[in-house]
Amino acid sequence: MTIYEVARRAGVSISTVSRVLRDSDLVTPDTAARVRQAVADLQFTPNRLGRSLAEGQHAASGIVFPDLVGPYYAEVVLGYEDVASTLGRSVLILTTHGRADAASAVLELAGRVDGMVLFGRTVDDGVVERIAASGLPLVLIARGPVSGVDTVRTRNVETAAELAAHLAAHGFQRVVFLGDPAGSPDVAGRFAGLTNGLLAAGLSAPVPVECAIDLAAGEAAARRLLARRDRPDVVVCANDEVALGVHLAAEAAGLRIPADLAVTGWDDVLAARFAGLTTVRQPMRELGAVAARWLHERISSRVTARNPDRGAAVPVRARRRVLPTQLVVRRSCGLHPPEVET
Amino acid sequence: MTIYEVARRAGVSISTVSRVLRDSDLVTPDTAARVRQAVADLQFTPNRLGRSLAEGQHAASGIVFPDLVGPYYAEVVLGYEDVASTLGRSVLILTTHGRADAASAVLELAGRVDGMVLFGRTVDDGVVERIAASGLPLVLIARGPVSGVDTVRTRNVETAAELAAHLAAHGFQRVVFLGDPAGSPDVAGRFAGLTNGLLAAGLSAPVPVECAIDLAAGEAAARRLLARRDRPDVVVCANDEVALGVHLAAEAAGLRIPADLAVTGWDDVLAARFAGLTTVRQPMRELGAVAARWLHERISSRVTARNPDRGAAVPVRARRRVLPTQLVVRRSCGLHPPEVET
DNA sequence: TTGAAAGCGATACCAA
DNA sequence: TTGGTATCGCTTTCAA
DSSP: OOHHHHHHHHTSOHHHHHHHHTTOSSSOHHHHHHHHHHHHHHTOOOOHHHHHHHHTOOOEEEEEESOOOSHHHHHHHHHHHHHHHHTTOEEEEEEOTTOTTHHHHHHHHHTTOSOEEEETTSSOHHHHHHHHHTTOOEEEESSOOOTTOEEEEEOOHHHHHHHHHHHHHHTOOOEEEESOTTTOHHHHHHHHHHHHHHHHTTOOOOEEEOOOSSHHHHHHHHHHHHHSTTOOSEEEESSHHHHHHHHHHHHHTTOOTTTTOEEEOSBOOHHHHHHTOBEEEOOHHHHHHHHHHHHHHHHHTOOOSSSOOOOOOOOSSOOEEEEOOEEEOOGGGOSSSOOOOO | OOHHHHHHHHTSOHHHHHHHHTTOSSSOHHHHHHHHHHHHHHTOOOOHHHHHHHHTOOOEEEEEESOOOSHHHHHHHHHHHHHHHHTTOEEEEEEOTTOTTHHHHHHHHHTTOSOEEEETTSSOHHHHHHHHHTTOOEEEESSOOOTTOEEEEEOOHHHHHHHHHHHHHHTOOOEEEESOTTTOHHHHHHHHHHHHHHHHTTOOOOEEEOOOSSHHHHHHHHHHHHHSTTOOSEEEESSHHHHHHHHHHHHHTTOOTTTTOEEEOSBOOHHHHHHTOBEEEOOHHHHHHHHHHHHHHHHHTOOOSSSOOOOOOOOSSOOEEEEOOEEEOOGGGOSSSOOOOO
């Protein structure tokens, strides 16, 4: 079923059918009606490929995640999809799963979209630079900046320092950080902020214990940690799921939280509320929404052969935005109110 | 940057470049090397539109959700994306948000993919039938069957009846169901099973109280419910988020769970574990994974002009699969072990 | 083994 | 206001 059959049925040329389809006003109401009738009769839907090829536009954008496990990514997708679809763009998602061929998958995706959003821990900066150099509009989420590319992230360092101050006020001494700072910029920022905060409070730097970002890993790591003679006072976790894993391990070991062990997380997922977990709230949907909006602006202001110069008012230089985060104190970090010196 | 430039640089025709790109063995290793060199030099990536148009294949599939809020959908996407991308298909997602123009958005998506998965509560059967009639491979999730279309769902009725029996054994009398059976087939099944189970146990049918499927709605509904003189013994919720909302409302009202009020949910999200919520576990990832696999089979066995008859062994008749679910008893439904008669 | 050329299904320019 | 036709970038016969 193509535009040719519609044209034949309506007794017009394909040009006219195309015009009617695009709501051009260069068509007599009468002819337009005949064409529309034919379209309805044949239940015709124009083929996107033909259309996109001719227009030089996919009318789609992509978002690349390292992984899709847990509420964090789900919320980001949600915010992204919502905005992107409102802006008339289809959404393609891709998960790299830390696979070795992630780069080729991302490159392949790049060929299907008018622009894309890349999370940290998906592909390395070399790939990002290559794609950026190809002229494809790009927005980065939760990763270090790449020259010339917009970046959105959430505040890690400052809020982690705030958390550290809070913990210091509780009087904790032995602080362990559960997570892999080398694994992601977000985690690195949290670790750095925690370190800063503890040092500023006159305490020693936290001990980092490498741990993957999921409940099972947190639980396993905590099991080992809690069996040690020099059990920590408080375990600061890279995210809530790790913290919830610690929670389970502590429970299994017969330790009470926070009496025997304090725990903190990051993200403020739903479960954190019910576990009474002290954590940091991130505007996850907003992260996706901002990325979608920025990407759209970049795409629609792009100067191409077919789009000589619409001259939208988008800054040429790369934008950076850091969304605010908020410390959420619950019972897992100790009895309250502590004597916080502010 | 097109195949023509690569051809010119390598000193061959575009046919040859295309062959090399497709790894055809009709090319001399020598020529192939020259072409690959040119491809590398120019950092050439073939345009997907041209390719798809020529092949008559998108190499992509879509999945349509009513909404993306909460862990349930996130897990389904995860299972879906994982399988689809492994099978070499890009994934497009679309959320209808109950919008009025959902049908046109879905139809538009249909033009971008080789097949798609449709959740319940997205578009009505008329649209599904129309798309199916157009020949696009389809798989339905969590919705009533449509003639000729594969359907995957999870067990609702039987497990809800099992839950009912468990609650009856606890001795509860006044059972309220929080959720909208008319709103989705899943919820309808849960309500029906609950009713069956209670009646079978000699109790009266549950009272349905309409409520949207989210935490805030559950909390609000519970606030009203708990203020009433004839407060229920147990509130059976359409899903976990509603149940967690009830949890919060009960807490706020100074009621203890389960002593003053029992609550149950559905889905077994992470928070359920930490809230001690009795619920039903659903294989959500598996739901997405099965849908992705079935869709792929339908797509690849489709007989088209370009694919005369690969004759893959896919049944012609529509398949139906009901994935098993599992009752997870925790403390929110009462002190244990109750005297369950089995 | 390679190349020329005919599509694939739209859009849009240029004439009429 | 309409129609003819080149074009988008690639795949794939059909010849050579």
